[in-house]
Amino acid sequence: MYKSELSAQVLVTYYNEKGQVNAFNSYDDSVAKGQFEISAMDNGLKVVYRIGNIAKSYANIPKVIGKERFQTQILDQIADEETRKDVAFKFSLDEQKQIYTVRKLQDYVAEELSALLEAAGYTADDAAEDNKANGAGEAAAAANAEFTVPVEYTLDGGNLIVSVPARELVYNKAYPLATVQVLKYFGAAGTDKSGYLFVPDGSGALIHLNSGKQNAEPYSLPVYGNDGTYDVRERIQSNEITRLPVFGMKQNDHALLGIIEDGDALASVTADVSGRNDSYNAVSGKFQVVAMDFYTLTSGTKTSSVPMFQNKIYGGSLQLRYSFLSGASADYVGMAGQYRAYLAEKYQLKPLAEAADAPFILELAGAFRKSKSFLGIPYQAAESLTSFSEARTLLEKLRAAGVKQIDLRYVGWFNGGINHSSPSRISIAGALGGRGGFRDLANYVKQNGIGFYPDVAFMEKYKGASGSATFLDRSKAAIYQYDPVMYVKNTARFSHYILSPAALPKQVDGFLRDFADIGNRGLSLRDMGNEVNSDFDPGRSVNRQDALAVIAGQTDKLKKQAGPLMISGGSAYSLPYADIIVNAPVRSSRMNITDEDIPFYQIALHGYFDLAGSPYNMDELQNPRLSMLKALETGSNVFYQWTYSDSAKVKDTDFNSLYALSYESWFEEAVGLYDEVNPVLAKVRNQPIVKHSKPAPGVVRTTFGNGITITINYNNTAAAVNGLQIGALSYRVGGEQNV
Template structure:
């Protein structure tokens, strides 16, 4: 009996183990808890009720050919009932801004599609079932055929466009019709020639010779269809006749094919001296198999002709200007996605060397006036495009477009041949698109005036708050902690962490800086937690043992605080470097449109592609972000830190195209902002890398902010627009001096003074040579001993210049000549910077070669 019981016991134990294993597998496959993404999307469920459009009384003479549709204290909105174009009149100056160029019909350069664009307010780009991309303009496919309605709104109007062919087309003709009815209803009522033409486009149906079948291969041709339709109309063939023939032949109507047509409402409102333009995308309707990829909005608003002087402002990097009519007709147009490319997008995986557009703004100075646009809704799915005259038409123009669906390429391999198929995500963005256009004149009609307008808007919204008073500017210091490196044991390779700067060594450097007069040291410690810089999942928080003990980290924190500085341990939330039990790729990673898990690799500039040898990471699904932030913050509270460095929350914005949970970038932005708010409530100071505009309300310090533009061929000049908006509200700095492409320290000093940017270095206690054969060998110059004296000297000089203005706003930035700039602050101080090798005189002020001059006294 005992021998019989033993196998039974073994089987029972095995069964229990199988159940436990299945349970572990089930719960691990579920991954982290996800939030309900729909709770983060603002959707227009119902449109504002409109009324019959009627002209308002206008005593100003108005705009020829237009009616006054709305009016407020500063602006008048006019509307052309034939072309649906609008015009905005600035009552303060009398200047009129048009949605479409006045003289477009006389443009001899534009032809075909470009002519349509000049008269359009909307362009719809869509794909059919096989992925073919097409574009419709509301002029050619709606206005010209009167397929629109207009109605009044409170202080505005709404125009609803039906864009596309709404006619029955070939389905206006019966696919099947009895021979007797064809003769009776059509042929007998036509002349002989026309009757023969119609009869030869039908032939007896196979198996039913008394039934005539339409020859679609011929009738579908546009000219043939036009003649056939005219013949049936001439014969008096009615809709009732068509319905009867369809019913008798059991097809229920037509060929069953659909045509691309879309219903798009476009709203204009006057609000607080601005024109607010809205597309409530939830009310957009598509037809059949045709899916909208993107919308282009007001391509030609405020377009400037060939005789106008001025420039366009684009948000490339710190800001960039495109001079009107600059003659660069062979260069590609400027196009850039707001907040940078989506890491979940194919273009990101192909890589590009450029600055990101970190602000949802654009504008134009034309003559004595200017207009400035802020994308208030839909900014995370927006792109900015600009081009000059002389290429496709005679106008300079800048506008925004919106990706309503995710797009990717699926590669199919057939032997040595690769075929690319374009895929769109099924789910469309359902939030609003909203752009606010404001108007400037006189001295304010400049990029400085635009920066002031944007800054004032953010201050009014409490997105920017003034800096607290400090005696000195910060000294930003990246301290490189642990990195992983390949080692070998008995010839077997493995990876483990090495220390570049231990906690004690970081304290030694901080103490040395304090002795040399740098007290306000803001130390960003990267690689401080488990597994180094590319750390464990945030919910597995612990210190990296090769750097020292937790008590040594606490001692570093206390030392910095006592000396007037702050420690900012660094963490990445959206880039997951390890599948270490705290992360399950199948459930926690974002998905590409192709449904693959979003696994990416660093971009290798030398290879112009992603490089798998540099170590990969997964993109976290935005739906899982709150879980990891909560888990991290619960553990982080035990460290008692006053600061935290956020590596990617202000720098990376990713969508997720998981079939069961599509999250557009706009929804992802709302989730990220909620987490930034949660962190800023729990930690005294937050340091944000990259500094996308949506992170500004939650950031105390910005690092790696753009200090230049991408230098696109179409652009002409880099401007510090970014700095002009945030200076005096958020402390900021650019890239580390010792890792910059510009290695002339004096040039970097001048640049720091011009931009109002605090010095920033990236150091390690150990020599940089230890980084060879790691994923971090690009950090080739981190040894602090090589930079220490230069850094201290640079900080002291920059601090002397910038500390009196660190709480002031930059009210004007002027480039007097190439290499000579003037920066004016709101407290009365002006700084002149001369990058050239020659002495110059600016407004009677002498500035030596490679020098700067400070004028004025702080008020």
């Protein structure tokens, strides 16, 4: 089987009636059977694979024929007695109905029978007449697992484009097509090659060729993270989100980069090393065609699961672009540079303008809902963590401390606070100062050149199920938190509903009508660059790729009408509209099969966007200096999340995670770190990263387009690199040590 897969260009999986997954490959189940067609295209060719046990059609063989006509029109026309017996044996007689029904025949037997009937003068028209007279008509034969998969191979300059037109996919509804994987072994590296596979896990990761990690699970993660409209009952592992639809391979002094151009929201990136099933290291893309989940039926003490299938598939193309590198550019930095050039050309991206200072990015938490009671009656009330006037005070403190370039993300400013109600109408939080306080803050930031980005969640509904998407089991897409010990969904800890993509345009339009009266240019998008979800409602089904198109269109509308956008997460589809990206990935999921993290995301995007990872005081590194060193390595900006109020306000509420945000605990440290790195970051802010290396264990070096090199020592002890001494948790810029 694995040898056949090595010879196959297409691998498909499909569901049977029980929801079990089966597999075919284009070698055993198409090419070896001669079930394919090749035709020429401009700059390429098209291969149509008919995969499965395709029953050949012989139109002059009747499915059902009356006993009398069978005798007169067929048997009486055959002179040879043995031949008559042979033909008669291929039909079974129903004595009660007085009809003959053709038996199930192998292809070669059907071919012989068709020839005998033709010699007897029995035609396809005769067969059609008999079928119709006996109720068979155009009825299809018993359902078979048969698939038609067209693949187009074309050249675009030095690139190879491989495309599967999804609208031309054909499958029997009794056997829904689960996944299509094209060119799984394209460019596969044998055991004699050195290099690595690049996978886009989080910021990026490398899998060394022939690493011998056969005991680790093969790599397989979905692009843009998991589809939220799959009801996940148990979550054992949380992975970093795959933000960019790319993958690659380096072997010796050659490399390839794969870009998933279309169908990216339906795609996963898969990779594996040699030695598990075959002698090759391979990385590729795989596309989901039909989604499936189980609906559980309960009666008394008995339960049973019934498979439920997606009823509307994507009608575009599943498309990959391969580009090739050699020599000094054949590494992950070269791949990232190739992808950067691709994005810049596709979206007309422009490098950032020069500036005297790098931005200090500040996120403030505004209001939140807190349970209170009056005369023993419980109710929810908005309580302030940072009012509009207090936000101004913090900005004044930063400016007085010498931090001149600030971009402010303000979370929880309207409709009840952080987990706000539907944004289709805007009601600015009175607990923060109301509309007047908001206008005063907006005027202040405008006068002082501060970027102001009020935050809004469009796709996560924190109140009310109206307009929400639907799971495959027809229930509303409600998301809950997960028990950190048992890993199961905790139905007592509701998080939010997922908005249907079909309802997103109406919600955005309603928001923009009110936002136009507020008097601010700038917006922070909490979720529109962070997640893509389907809707399996039978009445308005939206597949994930079409959902991506809706999100991109509405983000474009927000950009044009609301002004500059700060986007959280920064997945690829949001890049054409982003000015600032926060919570960008800075590490991988560190799966067992991967060997090292790389900042592919930042290498590809730096110089075109202001980037920031997690807030320094909320990062998993638990050490703001380490976060600062990572910012120097990746050219990212200083980012803090604060509240003006004491953190005790959130104790024993749904916002316990904000326990360490009081600005007084972080202010001096934040200003000190910014003062330290600003002179460096300001010089490289609009420069691409042209080189990234690891000259020693725990030491990395980044080179920017203007020649500035930063060498960072992440070790807790000093390190010597190329004759330079670098202190513990320190760095060098241009040979001068900074501590």
